[in-house]
Amino acid sequence: MEALFAVQDEDVVKGQLEHRRANLPERTAVIAVEAERAATMTQVQALELERLDYARRQHRYEGEVTAVEVRIIELNEKLYSGGITSPKEAASLQDEINHLLKRQDDLEGQVLEIMETLEPVDARLKELAEVAEQQDMAILEARESLKVAEAGIVDKLAESAKRRTEAVASVGSDLLARYERNRPTFGSSAVVGFSGSDCSGCPSSMPAVEADRVRCLPAGTLADCNECGRLVAR
Numbered sequence: 001m002e003a004l005f006a007v008q009d010e011d012v013v014k015g016q017l018e019h020r021r022a023n024l025p026e027r028t029a030v031i032a033v034e035a036e037r038a039a040t041m042t043q044v045q046a047l048e049l050e051r052l053d054y055a056r057r058q059h060r061y062e063g064e065v066t067a068v069e070v071r072i073i074e075l076n077e078k079l080y081s082g083g084i085t086s087p088k089e090a091a092s093l094q095d096e097i098n099h100l101l102k103r104q105d106d107l108e109g110q111v112l113e114i115m116e117t118l119e120p121v122d123a124r125l126k127e128l129a130e131v132a133e134q135q136d137m138a139i140l141e142a143r144e145s146l147k148v149a150e151a152g153i154v155d156k157l158a159e160s161a162k163r164r165t166e167a168v169a170s171v172g173s174d175l176l177a178r179y180e181r182n183r184p185t186f187g188s189s190a191v192v193g194f195s196g197s198d199c200s201g202c203p204s205s206m207p208a209v210e211a212d213r214v215r216c217l218p219a220g221t222l223a224d225c226n227e228c229g230r231l232v233a234r
């Protein structure tokens with residue numbers, strides 16, 4: 001009978017250990033740092049998109065600057081090649097060159113503006129990269145702590161399982177089957193003691209007739225309590 005109580009004790013220990021394993025604060029910590037890391041990644045992606053947009057515009061303006069520069073060189077060559085004889089044509093060419101120089105200036109101003117806008121974006125990206133690196137380290141540490149905590153519980157579960165197996169060896173298969181049948185309903189109090197006048201599993205006192213019935217059974221008998229339904233160890 002003691003062995004059956006020992007089996008029940010180990011089942012209780014197992015339940016507690018599994019509950020602890022499922023609710024480890026170390027697991028919550030891992031989830032928290034992973035969420036922080038994901039939030040950093042979201043920020044980085046948004047900034048990189050913004051950065052890409054600016055970079056494309058910068059590239060386009062720089063291309064236009066190059067085209068304007070080439071055109072200005074061509075016009076200057078034409079103007080000073082000696083082929084232009086009409087002052088009106090020369091003045092018109094000069095106008096066009098002036099216009100292009102102004103355009104070049106505008107474009108270069110825009111490129112500069114983009115570069116200035118990108119400065120804080122790049123600085124923030126650099127900061128976020130450092131944050132991400134720290135968070136990666138924090139994740140590794142948190143995962144390691146979780147692993148250690150889980151391993152500790154797995155060891156305890158194995159010890160408990162070993163003790164249970166030893167106890168089961170001393171319990172008759174019929175008793176064990178009855179205990180297992182009661183366990184889903186009564187959990188940690190599937191089998192209870194008998195005080196001599198009361199089933200310790202009954203919420204209120206055992207009726208006198210039922211108490212007498214159990215008392216009259218030989219010691220070591222496992223009775224079904226008619227009152228609460230638990231197994232009572234006489």
Ligand SMILES: [Zn+2]
Nearest residue numbers: 199202225228
């Ligand atoms: Zn009872």
